[in-house]
Amino acid sequence: MTDSNIEFGDIHWLMDILQNIDVGLVVLDRQYNIQLWNGFMESHSGLSPQKAKGENLFDLFSEIPKDWFMKKAEPVYQLKTRTFTIWEQRPYLFRFKNYRPITGRASVMYQNTSIIPLESINRSVDHICVIIYDVTDIAVSREDVMSANQTLSEFNRTDQLTELTSRGYWLKELDREFLRCQRSVLPSTLVMFDLDDFRSINGHHGHQAGDQVLRSVSEGLRQTLRQTDQICRYGGEVFAALLVDTDEDEAVIFAERVRKMIERMEIKYGQQSIRATASLGIARYQKSFTTAQDWLQAADKALYHAKESGRNKTTVFQPKAH
Amino acid sequence: MTVTSTEVSLNEDQRDCYQELTNVAMGQAADRLARLLDVYVVLPIPKVNLIESSDLHMAIQDAETDSAMSAVCQGFIGSGIAGEALLLFNDTSFSDLAALMNYGGELDRYGELELLMDVSSLLIGACIQGIGEQLEIHFNQGHPVVLGQHCKVDDILKSGNHQWTKTLAIEIHYTIEHVNIDCDLLLLFTEDSVGKLNNKINYLLD
Numbered sequence: 001m002t003d004s005n006i007e008f009g010d011i012h013w014l015m016d017i018l019q020n021i022d023v024g025l026v027v028l029d030r031q032y033n034i035q036l037w038n039g040f041m042e043s044h045s046g047l048s049p050q051k052a053k054g055e056n057l058f059d060l061f062s063e064i065p066k067d068w069f070m071k072k073a074e075p076v077y078q079l080k081t082r083t084f085t086i087w088e089q090r091p092y093l094f095r096f097k098n099y100r101p102i103t104g105r106a107s108v109m110y111q112n113t114s115i116i117p118l119e120s121i122n123r124s125v126d127h128i129c130v131i132i133y134d135v136t137d138i139a140v141s142r143e144d145v146m147s148a149n150q151t152l153s154e155f156n157r158t159d160q161l162t163e164l165t166s167r168g169y170w171l172k173e174l175d176r177e178f179l180r181c182q183r184s185v186l187p188s189t190l191v192m193f194d195l196d197d198f199r200s201i202n203g204h205h206g207h208q209a210g211d212q213v214l215r216s217v218s219e220g221l222r223q224t225l226r227q228t229d230q231i232c233r234y235g236g237e238v239f240a241a242l243l244v245d246t247d248e249d250e251a252v253i254f255a256e257r258v259r260k261m262i263e264r265m266e267i268k269y270g271q272q273s274i275r276a277t278a279s280l281g282i283a284r285y286q287k288s289f290t291t292a293q294d295w296l297q298a299a300d301k302a303l304y305h306a307k308e309s310g311r312n313k314t315t316v317f318q319p320k321a322h
Numbered sequence: 323m324t325v326t327s328t329e330v331s332l333n334e335d336q337r338d339c340y341q342e343l344t345n346v347a348m349g350q351a352a353d354r355l356a357r358l359l360d361v362y363v364v365l366p367i368p369k370v371n372l373i374e375s376s377d378l379h380m381a382i383q384d385a386e387t388d389s390a391m392s393a394v395c396q397g398f399i400g401s402g403i404a405g406e407a408l409l410l411f412n413d414t415s416f417s418d419l420a421a422l423m424n425y426g427g428e429l430d431r432y433g434e435l436e437l438l439m440d441v442s443s444l445l446i447g448a449c450i451q452g453i454g455e456q457l458e459i460h461f462n463q464g465h466p467v468v469l470g471q472h473c474k475v476d477d478i479l480k481s482g483n484h485q486w487t488k489t490l491a492i493e494i495h496y497t498i499e500h501v502n503i504d505c506d507l508l509l510l511f512t513e514d515s516v517g518k519l520n521n522k523i524n525y526l527l528d
Contacts, residue, residue: 071423071440079354081447084396084465089435112465133465 024094024111024132027118030077032057032070035127044096044109063095073115076128080117087112087139098136110139159233161211162218170232171292174242177230178292181285189251191241192299193258193280196311198237201274209269210237213276216267224258240299248284248316255280255314263312279306283317330372330488330516337370339523344368344492344509347452354448359422362499369493378491378510392434393469394442398450400461403518405511407446411438415502422501435468442466445496445507453509457522490516 018025019039027036037052045052047060058066068090072083085093087110094111098104112135118127157169165173174190181188195201195217202210214237221231221239230242243251259278267274281303289295298317306315332340345368352363395408416429419437427433443466454461492509511519 071425072443075358075444078358079444079448081354081444081451082463083443083447084439084463086439086465086467088468089432089439114463114465 026130110136165232187247190299195237196277212269277312280314340370350452351448373491396466397464398461400459403515408508410506418501
């Protein structure tokens, strides 16, 4: 007598917990008709357990793709194993509003679900239970981190003034290309160049005007480039270009085009009209280079030579004869 | 609760017993897969080893850097025994996987995620359940995490919980006949679970 009272009390509590627990619980039979619909589901869907019971899941919730859901649920019936879905696959199973409709940033509730087998007395699985977890906060913060990382990596990849590739990123590309060259027979060529007498442009016209020159030259470069060329602002008024699959002669054509483009350029800053020229140094990849640094140095040497021998010209690195 | 560091050890009898336990679980799993997917799963002998945390780091690192490799991990716990199942797909063709799972959708990043989730649910679930049944442990399973999609290896391994040096690993190499599917299932138990697990095993050995 007392025993059965306690049992009845237990079940009563359990039902209360089932109703109030902040996790969605849905029991489905073999035909995907709803057999249990807890308080969480009622509150979020606006559908009472009386209305939901006996109804087919896919009829009531057209947002659940039948084929997709059955792929997850059938193994539970057949193999008696649990299966899972995560928000990365589908943001939600049931289209519910965010639990924080005012301050929450997502409009829907992101959900993870577990589907578990419910054994009947004869040990067959005629029912499954779908457990729905609200993972909106996790999903939103993950997506925040991802977009922050994305912005950060783009930020790191571009030079803020000229919007060319940043030096750091370009040097990594150079390392990669250097390794590729060691294995490949296709030539690659490096061009380093420097605006002539940039200090006097800054001195005469002011630093803002100098910045405008750098921006205009960069814009001109972007239009001269081929898609595979990698160009960066190496520092100050020095630029570097990595020309993949390009031999010396082709690089000279590229360099001369850049040199003439800059020479012809008339850069407006306010009322002022500024003209600039550039000196360029070219170095083709040589087997004798042991690091990417050697390659850079070779291009730098050629650039220095162009400067020394009168500026506004292109010089090609000549490796010492062995 | 203070956990004094206990030396994790494994004798030959225990190793054999773990191997046998896994064999039975895999047999059950293979049987289920055969019925569901109509394929024959090749069952090799599972490897039971004590591994160092650096070994694991390397294994997962490969999954991260090698785009041809994918990994799914899922935590499980029951009766004070906790661990993680790690499913590493080496050189597995997604189109073969799609054919196997009767997946008709497009094989973009989401399609691949679907497949990874479905396959790992089956392989991990079947194996953990099989082991649990024999040891009379009910394992609860957390939600699977696909590595390299939304998280970095270092984030997972540096999260502070990895102060273990050596742990028990059961490695199962699954291949499926006639298709290009080749994956490793690693069951890793936490250091403090190994003692409890050994007790259960000793009971079976008696």
